[in-house]
Amino acid sequence: MSSSPAHLVPLLLQAHQLSGGPAGHMAIEDLSFAWSAGLHWVCGDEGSGKTSLLRLLAGDLQQLAGTLQTPQGGVFWVDLKGPEHDQTTVQACWDQLQTRYPQWHNELLQDLSEALDMERHRHKPLYMLSTGSRRKVMLIAALASGTTITLLDQPFASLDQVSIRVIKDLLHDTTECSGRAWIVADYEAPDDLPLTSVLNLGTAA
Known part of the structure; x- marks a missing residue:
């Protein structure tokens, strides 16, 4: 696995000899x-550890070795794919997440809900949504969370092209948000977004 730490300051999130899974x-x-403010990509093949890394950074997986320094201002991470979320409505999901993130932006959530055609789904349980719409619930919450670190796992999977463009436009604008870092995991780094760093986890053994 290869890494090339960001040298910009201030650093918002730092992992040192981190191990886990x-x-x-x-x-x-x-x-x-180390991750500074800006838009960062974590890429690699299936099984190379992309999702595990995000979960370690979020504290969702226990690290087995090393240290992790996280900033004030919170880290956003949520995985809504599991069946334990099936009966939760879209609105209830957003309401629950809002209580965890004090910098939550309701106006941005409303704008995104409209732009991503989710207004008609607000009162549906998640099991009634398509894979793409279920992913939109997570994306809207992530973008509205206001956290210092926002972690996104394969944000474009199962989305239509219009929705992908909305998300990419917002990620493009994140480069103007000083003091916040966006760390995105996907198979390949895009060539149409201004990336601050790329971490290549390589090919799984």
């Missing part, structure tokens, strides 16, 4: 990297 699987081993 799902039970019985060391997905991330001895990783040192």
